[in-house]
Amino acid sequence: MKTTIKFAAAALTLAFTLSDVGAAVTADEAAKLQTTLTPLGAEKAGNKDGTIPAWEGVYTKVQPGFKPGDFRVDPFASEKPTLAITGKNVDQYAAKLSAATVALLKKYPGYRLDVFTTHRTGGAPSWVYDNTFKNATRAKSIDGGFGVEGAYGGIPFPIPKTGYEAIMNHRLAWTGETIQLPIRTIIVTPDGKRAMATEAEQTLMRPYYFKEGSLEKFDGITQYGRLITRAPASKAGEGILAYDGIDEAHPRAIWQYLVGQRRVRRAPSVSYDTPDSVTSGIGLFDEAFMLFGPIDHHELKLIGKKEMYIPYNxxxxxxxxxxxxxxxxxxxxxxxRWELHRVWEVEANLIPGKxxxxxxxxxxxxxxxxxxxxIDGYDAQGQIWxxxxTLTLLAPDLPAVLGNIMWGTYNVQTGAYLLNEASNDMPSQVKAIPRLPSSYFGPxxxxxQGSR
Structure with missing residues (x-):
């Protein structure tokens, strides 16, 4: 059976050129995943000057005595920075920095990037590699680029041809199957005052990555997500429930429980540029987890690959x-910790009329x-805004490098910023848990949960 995964509520009415709709790669291209490319499609070799090493496999060295929920140690704690980038030398390194990072370095004299030796710890279990290899020659981009058919249990487009394919790879990146974590959302106002906006429990389960599953059995739901707020008292009991990555028979669904109304309601407004209530409005809903919900108001273009200093490990x-x-x-x-890595750059421009x-x-x-x-985000005047x-957490037990936690937003223009999905000062960190029944994610x- 063909499975269609849709991430927009409806297909775009915009007419796309043939180059916008991807097709599976040839067998010869896919063969590179077993030679010059890593099993997920990265360049296996390091860079010419040796500042990015060759990839040697996902990091799997679990700390002695580790138990699910334990805070993971820093395996590179003894290392010292090899470079410090500040406002004084930022122009020398600007080509390898995001525009927002450059702006912050120039705005705040005390801001600094400590760059360490690069460790390419990212990857996935071997069965995810096997599925990725299969996807390479069978997955196809559909629905104007916002959907895919023929993909299961791995990266759908390890050798992407379009920006839509690259973003779909993010949507379906390996971050574990079923995970749970206590979180805090910390906001900082423009005048420098820190406050906890939300304390909650986050649970994610990804049927797309059920190990024993298959393309033929897959029902189209890529992820269930549930967040239950525990504090502050004014928001305790509020909840958000989301079903992502489903087929045409089951469009993306999201619900919200508000204690004052004592009812669960469909929440289509929990998307796009609606101010995120979890972050007290400093963030936008489609910035959550680095990308949340539909993004069909922008046209995506694959710019290419570049070397860049990014938070890692x-x-x-x-x-x-x-x-x-x-x-x-x-x-x-x-x-x-910052490291030099190769990144894919995708540009998203607002579609006329949206x-x-x-x-x-x-x-x-x-x-x-x-x-x-x-992500760099620009306002209507073209100014960085x-x-x-995401700080990325190295979780050898999964194994994975997690970018869907410890993420946040800097408002470069106002000076406000936030850190979300942070387990700092909490009793446990993100952990893999046994698979949950689908009823756990029911409205x-x-x-x-909210009425307790």
Whole structure:
């Protein structure tokens, strides 16, 4: 059976050229996944000057005595920075930095990037590699680029031809099957005041990555997500439930439970540029998890690949105290690790006739994991406005480098910023849990959890 995965509520009415709709690669192209490319499609070799090493496999060295929920140690804790980038030398390195990062370095004299030796720890289990190899020659981009058929259990387009394919790779990147974590959302106002906007429990389950599944059995639901708010008291009990990546018979669905109304309601407004209630409005809903919900108001263009300094392997930041990590203007440079990696760049431009407060975005996707690591967001006047980031957590137990936690947004123009999906100061960190029944992600259970 053919499975269609759709991430927009409806197909675009815009007429796309043939180059916008991808097709499966040839067997000869796919063969590179077993030679010069990694099993997920990255360049296996390092760069010419040796600052990016060759990929030698996903990092799987689990710390002694590790138990699910334990905070993961920094395996590179003894390393020292090889480079410090500041506002004084930023122009020398600007070509390998996001526009928002350059703006922050020039705005704040104390802001600094400590660059460390690059470790290409990203990857996935071997069975995900096997499925990715199959997807390479059978997956096809459909629905104007916002859907795919013929993909299951791996990266759909390890050798992408379009921006739509690259973004779909992010949508379906390996971040584990069923995971749960306690989270805090920390916001910092323009005047430097720090506050906890939300404390919650986040649960994600991804039927697309059921190991024993197959393309023929797959029903089209790529991910269930549930968030239950525990604090502050004014929001305790609120919940959001989302079904992503489904076929035409089951369009993307999202619900919200508001304690004051004591009912679960469909929530189509939890999307696009609606201010994110979880972040007290500093973030936008489609910035959540680096990309959340439909993005069909923008046309996507694959710019190509480049070398870039990005946050990577940030286990030290993941275990730090909030008071130490979240400063009055930016994250503490002493705790954030930056590395040089190759990234895919995808440009998103607002489609004429559509509306969105962010007129243009540039997404930067890590070549080893396909996850979006940084985003530049521009306003209608073409000025840099928003800088989205994820610190990335190295989780050898999954194994994976996780970019769907510890993410946030800098408002370059106002000075406000946030850190979301952070387990800092919480009793446990993100953990793999046994697979849950689908009823756990039902609207009725969302109401039950919220009313407790």
């Amino acid at each position: 940030n286990n030290r930041a993941g275990a730090a105290k909030i008071a130490d990590l979240v400063g009055p203007q930016f994250l503490n440079p002493d705790l954030v 509306r969105h407060v962010v007129a243009k975005r540039r997404y930067y996707l890590d070549e080893d994991t396909w996850q979006i690591i940084m 928003r800088g989205n980031y 009725e259970e969302l109401a039950n």
